Amino acid sequence: MRGLVFTGNRQVDLREFPDPVPGPDEVVVKMRASGLCGSDLHPYRMDRAQATISGHEPCGEVAALGPGVIGAAVGDRVIIHHYSGCGHCKYCRIGYDQLCVRGHKTYGFGANGGNADFVTVPARTLVCLPDELSFDAGAAIACGTGTAYMALKKLDVSGRDTLAIYGQGPVGLSATLLGKAMGARVVAIDVTPARVEHARRLGADVIVNPSERDPVEAVRQLTQGEGAQATLDCTGNATARAQTVRSARVFGRACFVGEGGTVQLEPSPDIIHRHLTLYGSWTFSSVGLEECARFIVDRQVPLEGLITHRFRLDQAVVGFQEFDKGETGKCVFVM
Ligand SMILES: [Zn+2]
Ligand SMILES: [Zn+2]
Numbered sequence: 001m002r003g004l005v006f007t008g009n010r011q012v013d014l015r016e017f018p019d020p021v022p023g024p025d026e027v028v029v030k031m032r033a034s035g036l037c038g039s040d041l042h043p044y045r046m047d048r049a050q051a052t053i054s055g056h057e058p059c060g061e062v063a064a065l066g067p068g069v070i071g072a073a074v075g076d077r078v079i080i081h082h083y084s085g086c087g088h089c090k091y092c093r094i095g096y097d098q099l100c101v102r103g104h105k106t107y108g109f110g111a112n113g114g115n116a117d118f119v120t121v122p123a124r125t126l127v128c129l130p131d132e133l134s135f136d137a138g139a140a141i142a143c144g145t146g147t148a149y150m151a152l153k154k155l156d157v158s159g160r161d162t163l164a165i166y167g168q169g170p171v172g173l174s175a176t177l178l179g180k181a182m183g184a185r186v187v188a189i190d191v192t193p194a195r196v197e198h199a200r201r202l203g204a205d206v207i208v209n210p211s212e213r214d215p216v217e218a219v220r221q222l223t224q225g226e227g228a229q230a231t232l233d234c235t236g237n238a239t240a241r242a243q244t245v246r247s248a249r250v251f252g253r254a255c256f257v258g259e260g261g262t263v264q265l266e267p268s269p270d271i272i273h274r275h276l277t278l279y280g281s282w283t284f285s286s287v288g289l290e291e292c293a294r295f296i297v298d299r300q301v302p303l304e305g306l307i308t309h310r311f312r313l314d315q316a317v318v319g320f321q322e323f324d325k326g327e328t329g330k331c332v333f334v335m
Contacts, residue, residue, distance in 0.1 A: 001016070001017055001018075001019050001116060001117035001118050002014050002015070002016060002017070002116060002117050002313060003015055003016075003017045003112065003115065003116035003117075004053060004054050004115035004116065004313060004333075005050055005052070005053060005054065006043045006046070006049065006054055007050075008046060008047050008049045009045070009046075009047055010044060010045055010320070010321075010324065012316050012317055012320055014313055014316060017112075017116070019118070020064075020118050020119070020120040021064075022065060022069075022120055024067045024068050025066060025068050025069055025122055025124070026066040026121065026122055026123065027062050027064065027065055027066065027072055027120070027121060027122075027123045027126065028062075028063045028064040028118050028119070028120050029060045029061065029062055029063060029078060029080060029119050029120075029121065029126075030060050030061050030062075030117070030118055030335075031059075031060040031114050031116055031117060031118060031335045032059060032060040032061060032135035032334070033059045033060070033134075033136045033138060033332050033334050033335065034055040034059070034115050034116075034332065034333045034335070035055075035057030035059075035139035035140055035142060035144065035330065035331070035332045035333075036057075036319065036323045036330075036331040036333070037056060037057055037143050037144055037170065038169055038170065038171065038259075039056075039143075039259060040054060040056075040108075040320075040323075041323070041324060042260070043109065044320055044324065052108075052109075052110055052111060052112050052113070053108070053112040053113050053114075053115055053116045053119075054115045055107075055108045055113035055114035055115030055116065055119075055333070056082040056106060056108030056109060056113050056114065056142075056143055057082070057108075057114060057139045057142035057143040057332075058079075058080040058082065058107065058108075058113065058114025058119050058139070058142060059078070059080070059114075059135045059138030059139040059141075059142055060077075060080075060114075060119075060135065060335075061075055061077055061078070062076040062078060062126070063118065065123075066123075069123045070123070071123060071126075072123045072126055076126070076128070077128070077129040077131070077135070077138075078126040078127065078128065078129055078138075079126075079127045079128075079139075079142050079289060080107065080114065080119065080121055080125050081095070081125045081126075081127055081142075081284075081285075081286035081289050082106060082108060082143065083097040083107070083125070084097050084104060084105050084107075084111075084121065084122050084124075085097035085100025085102065085103070085105075086100050086102040087122070087124060089101045089102060094287070095285030095286035096285045097125070107121060107125075114142075115316070115333055116313075125286065127286055127289045127293065128290065128293070129293065130294065130297045132297045133293060133296065135334070136304070136307055136310065136332050136334065137296070137303045137304060137307075138293070139332045140170070140174070140303060140306055140307065140330050140332070141289065141292055141293050141296065141303075142289070143283065144170040144171045144174055145170075145171075145174040145178070145292065145296075145303065145306070146283065146284045146288065146289050146292045147171055147174075147281070147283050147284060148171050148174035148175035148178055148232075148257070149174070149178055149284065149288070149291075149292035149295065150281055150283070150284040150288050151175065151257045151279070152175060152178055152179055152182060152230075152232070154255055154279045154281050155230040155232065155253045155255050155279065156230075156253065157179055157182045157183075157184050157230050158182060158184065159183025159184065160229065161183075161229040162184065162185045162219070162222060162223055162228040162229055162230075163175075163179045163184040163185065163186050163187065163228060163229070163230045163232065164187040164189060164215070164228040164230075164231045164244070164248075165179065165186065165187065165188055165231075165232045166189045166215070166231070166232065166233045166234060166235050166237075166240040166243060166244050166247075166258075167189070167233065167234035167235035167237075167240065167258060168189070168192070168195040168196055168199045169190075169234065169235075169326070170306065170329060170330045170331075171234040171257060172188070172190065172195075172199075172232075173195070173198060173202060173306055173329055173330070174303075174306060174330075175232055176188050176199050177202050177301055177302065177303065177305070178296075178301060180202075180203040180204075181295070184230070185206075185222075186199075186204045186205050187204070187205065187207075187219055187222065188206070188207050188208070189207075189208045189209075189210060189215045189218075190207075190209065190210075191209060191210055191211050192326060192327050193209065194327045194328075195327065201305065202302075202305055202306070206218075206222060210243070216243050216246045216247050219231075220247075226249040226250070227246075227247055227249035227250075228247050228249060228252065229248075229249060229252055229253065230248070230252065231244045231245070231247045231252065231253070231254045231255070232254070232255050232257065233254075233255070233256045233258050235258040236258030236260045236261045237258065238261055238262050238264065240258075241256060241258070241261075242263055242264060242265060242270075244256070245263075245265055245270050245271065245276065245278065248274070248276055249274075250276075251274075251276075252274070252276055252277070253277045253278075253279065254276060254277070254279070255278070255279040255280070256278070256279070256280050257280075257281050257282075306330045307329060307330045307331075307332060308330060309322055309328055309329075309330075309331040309332070310331075310333075310334050311331065311332070311333050311334070312333065312335075313333055316333065319331060319333065
C-alpha cells in the first residue's frame with residue numbers, strides 16, 4: 001500500500017509500505033478521506049524526516065478484522081479517534097486515550113496514520129460515521145471540527161451569547177459553523193481576507209480583520225462596551241490569545257485551543273478582577289467525537305461548506321504547499 005511521509009523542510013514522499021495485517025483486537029480501515037490539519041505543518045516544516053505515515057484525521061471503511069474484535073464489522077463506515085492508550089486507566093475508560101497514564105500512540109505522529117491506502121488501529125478507536133455524512137466530512141470531524149465542538153461545549157455556548165472566535169482556519173471556521181448552530185451571535189476574526197470572507201459565507205454575523213481594526217474594540221462595540229460572553233482562540237498566536245482573553249466580559253468565558261507558542265497576560269486586570277473563566281481544551285474524547293458527528297447530522301450543520309480543497313494522495317506535494325499558505329479552508333485527501 002501507499003503511505004505519505006514527511007521528509008523534512010516542506011517535502012513529502014509517497015512510499016510503498018507492506019499491506020497491513022490486523023493483530024488481536026485490531027482492524028484494518030480502508031481510507032476514504034484524510035484531513036490536513038494545522039498541527040501537520042509542524043512536522044512538515046521541520047528540518048528532519050519522519051519515519052511513520054502522516055495523517056491524523058482518518059475516515060474510511062472497515063476492511064479486515066483481527067482476532068477477537070467485537071463491535072465492528074467489515075464495511076462499517078468509521079471515523080478513527082486517532083489516539084490509543086492502555087484502554088484500562090481512568091482516562092482511557094472515559095474515551096480520553098490521549099491522557100492515558102501509561103502513555104499513548106497518536107496515529108499520524110509517531111504511529112502510522114491516515115494519509116495512506118489503509119491504516120491499522122485498535123477496534124476501540126472506531127467511532128460510527130453516520131450515513132448522512134460524507135467521508136470528507138468525517139475526516140474534518142476527526143480532528144479540527146471535533147476540537148471546535150468540544151471547546152464550544154466547554155464554553156457552554158448558547159443563543160444567549162456573543163461568541164468571538166480568533167483564527168478562521170479549519171478549526172476556527174468549524175467553530176463559526178457550530179457556534180451558529182448552537183444559536184450564538186458569531187464574531188469571526190482573522191488577519192487573512194480569504195479566511196474572514198469564508199467565515200462570512202459560513203454564517204458569521206460579523207467579521208473583523210485585526211489588520212484593519214482593533215478586534216477587542218470591535219467586540220466591545222458590538223456588546224455595549226462589555227465584551228463577549230464567550231471567546232475562543234484557534235491561532236496559538238500570542239497577540240490573538242491576549243485579545244481572546246480581553247474580548248471577554250466580566251464573568252465571561254475564554255478558551256484556548258490553538259497549539260504552541262506563548263502568551264503574556266496581566267492576571268489581575270485580565271482574569272482575576274473580571275472573574276474570568278479560562279479553559280484549555282485538547283481535541284476530544286472518542287465519546288465527544290461521536291457526539292460531534294451526531295450534532296452535525298441532527299442540526300443539519302452545512303459542514304461541506306468548510307472544505308475548500310480535495311487532493312488525491314499522489315497530489316500531496318501540491319496539497320501541502322497550498323495548505324501551508326494559510327489561506328485555505330479545510331483540505332482533505334480523498335482516496
Ligand atoms: Zn489535528
Ligand atoms: Zn490508559
